[in-house]
Amino acid sequence: MNRFTLPTHRRTRPMRARLGAATLALATAATLAACGGNGGGGGAGSASADGTLTIAFDADAAPTGYDPLLYSARQFEFFASLYDALFVTQTDGSVEPSLVTEFTSNPENTQTTLTLREGVTFTDGSPLDAELVKANLDRRSDAHLEAYSSFGAGQASEIVDVTAQDPQTVVITWASPQASPDVLLADTAGVIVGPEAVADPTSLETTPDGSGAYVLDEDATTRASTYTVVKNEDAWAADDWAWDTIEYNVITDPQALANAVVSGQADIATQLDPTTIDLVQSRQSTVDVGGTIVGFPVIDKLGSSNPAFGNEAARQALLYATDRESLVADLHDGSRPTSQFFPEDAPGFDPALDEEFGYDPDRARELLAEAGYPDGFEVDYTVLGQPDEDAIAIQSQWAEVGITLNFVTATSTDQVFAAVRTDPVIFGPFSVGSSPAGFVAGVLYGGFMNMQGATEPDIESSLGAALGATGDAQEQALTDLNRAITEHAWFIPVYEDVTYAGYNAGSVSEPAFAGTNNFLVLSAIQPAA
Template identity: 30%
Template sequence: MGVGSSTGSRPSRSGRAITAAGLAAVLAVSLSACVQSQRQGDGGDTFVFGAAGAPALFDPFYASDGETFRVTRQMMEGLVGFAPGTAEIEPELATDWESSEDGTRWTFHLREGVEFHDGTPFDAEAVCANFERWYHQTGPGRNAALSYYWIETFGGFASDERPSLYSSCEAPDAGTAVIELTRPTSKFPDALGLDSFSIQSPTAMEKYGADEVRARGSSFEYSEYARKHPTGTGPFEFASHDESNQSVVLERNEDYWGEQAGVDRLVFQVIPDESVRKQELLSGGIDGYDYPNPADLASLREQGFDVRVRDPFNILYMGISQRDNPALRDLRVRQALAHAVDRRNLVEANLPAGAEVAELFYPDSVDGHVSDTAKYPHDPERARELLREAGHPNPEIEFWWPTQVTRPYMPDPRGIFNAIAGDLREAGIRVKPVSKPWNGGYISDVNQGKAQVFLLGWTGDYNSPDNFIGTFFGSTNNQFYTEPAPWGGELADRLEAADREPDPKSRERMYAEINRDLKSEYLPAVPLAHSPPAIVTSPDVEGLVPSPLTAERFSTVRVEN
């Protein structure tokens, strides 16, 4: 359901305020009417969730955004999943698995009696059909914008110059799938819990042309399968997508192999404005939403709403590129930046309760975390001393921060930028602010190393050091170092060697040494904080289990009417 607009003479300042308030009210009323029609449906219990953005499509293999995955993970399952409330893997469509001694051959024993939503049996042939589909992508399907997680996890495709981690899939019998890798990796089998690697119905994908994706300028035109017929094995199945109303409706899979979903219908109502999501919750238009403003948590609790704060499984960091500013190539200058930032005050003043000062680039629940690393306590005088020693007593730096975005690790980018910029100026650093929209140049420029000093972060996909520091500082990331940073290739090689190490204890020791050197020898960025993002629901909602990966499954939810 859309909201109309009109143009006229330029309003006064007070007129603009009234117009904005009126528009918010009209939007809230319009959304309530739309949601109520969805809630009534054909009767039965409905859980309505206020989503911050629209899903791009419903084929998780071609997705990389959280709002798409929020929907698809309710319909799709992988060989492995994540235990509720944790980042630890557990059996899902595979009941158990084992690997060869060298870590390159993985045998998965599959769950019996499972069917896809279209009635196609789930078996080893279906597993291999999915792996072969991913590996044999052609044309636009090989684009990193579409196959992001395949490229990040497995590398290349068939007949590709880039080496691939994947070699083959065999189905010796219906209940056994054997995955061959070209080398050992710390990613396995945890990475198979990623939503992109959900197992989908080969029958439906063939019938509705799942791979028929076409480039259209800077965007893509997706297949009929991806738009209208996503088919998994999960507790909910696809019912409808109303693009004008910006809503997605899923219905309970009555033939689900596991415990039945607690509601008949699951509705995702897209409400981009956080304040409107809050108003809809207060009015009863929706039953829950994600990432409430930290400033609202206390009042929401006082009004009886259930505010659940997830365990922090993320990192906010201040990145330092060495491409364009020669001063930043000097370790002493980067150390000065680290000493200049008052991270304790940043956490207490700008992040929600429960946030923690970060010493490393991932939480202490991840392997390889060590405490005996170089420390950079807030010390403006030490920062000034290091700058003088480096011959840059008053350097000028561009400090970038994003607009038009809220991230779990960065709930208030402007406030965080202002706090850090003030700290840097106190240490004698001349700050030149640069701000760009998150999807309007910020991310693309940062990824090309154009931002000298910048704010960025990450929410972990699974519990592995490679998913954090391998992603940040590996050979495919140009945020931090391009030539002439001589240690860039060395660090990337060490990270790849640790990922390849098949022995868990040896691998953990390798990551521990890398973490020590990241702080003392390299310092490509300054770890700032781990922040616990919240999710809020109405008092009538029971059974929601918050995920540190922000990857909740709503099949356990029940709504008391």
């Protein structure tokens, strides 16, 4: 299943945490307290002993509360235990109905009819019905809801109307054809919160309101440290989960996170730092998946803060000035150098792009001259503390063609967040996953990577075709979309990264990621035989 399988004795240079503004936006708890772990021998873990699955996370699972719609898909690994979604991604990457039993689309793919599952209740005893689903989706106008970023007005997957046709039937009308509505409504984006939470979303800051197989044990939960959920035997999907209790521990220190699974303190540790994989593999087992693209989203495509970035040739020069092969060889053994936004296992991936837009400093200089910057230009990039090794390496590479990367030291995390609007580029890992068109619609074209509202006809037309077509036509549209993003230099890719999870094979079965998404399907994890 996984493209990247590393040998047991691999070596990488130490890698500091990437603190680009986008990274902070997706994991605001990087500064919260960590739970320690020691480096003792591997133990049997807690799973077989008392029906408790213990998972160590690298960041706070709920830094701003229990509204799952505030977060990206990555957080579904946690919220799937408390909430159900209309559709969910399986371990093979397929999307299956969950709160929905069946769905149909009209011939134009502009209207989707959902039939809801009966017998689903929320923590307050209220049943799932069409009015509740409508009330949830009608929250799409709230710009703070990350999960709904592609559904808002003017976005690529805009929902223009939601109708409760009868108690178990919901009709969704889209502004443009959507051939894969199940994918759009899967996982975090498809989560349905209960009626009390819809009426007062602020209640979710402290109290979950879901229909999931588990409920929060508030007495055993300490925010930013430990979250404990216990099985709700009356939940409709309770039998699909093996564990009586799941305990999520927040361990932000990479070494302590690895120690937790090595010592048996945790049955599973997710988002392991690559520098700790040798240690974990020496005592326990690991799984990994690709699909995370690390690079520079171009924020200032209009040249508002830096005029050079309003010139497409100048942006393209950054593509050719980046020596991805040497950076990966020096710093990220096991990752894949890439010149494109789509992961290798995603539909629309085009190996020709990696050759066509590979490292070529002479071509970079030609483009700079064509753009009117024969001596190059300067780029300000905000960092919190010291720049990481990736940024330093790229600074040196760009300097060879005359592009000066200046590190602007932030004095607070607020300043780093503000840089999303002022810096011409930001840098970080982005879990594009197996459905890149949805990521483009919700983040790169219609989300925080394009807050200026820049337009590009080639990207817009191919995105619309990718969302509205199926089969060979969709495959071609995705390939065209991937090329358009690269050719117009809306994103400067550097490498495709690997997400690692470690697990104690003595206590749990091998966990699996949700296809090429970088979160595990917890409902599929069983006690070890």
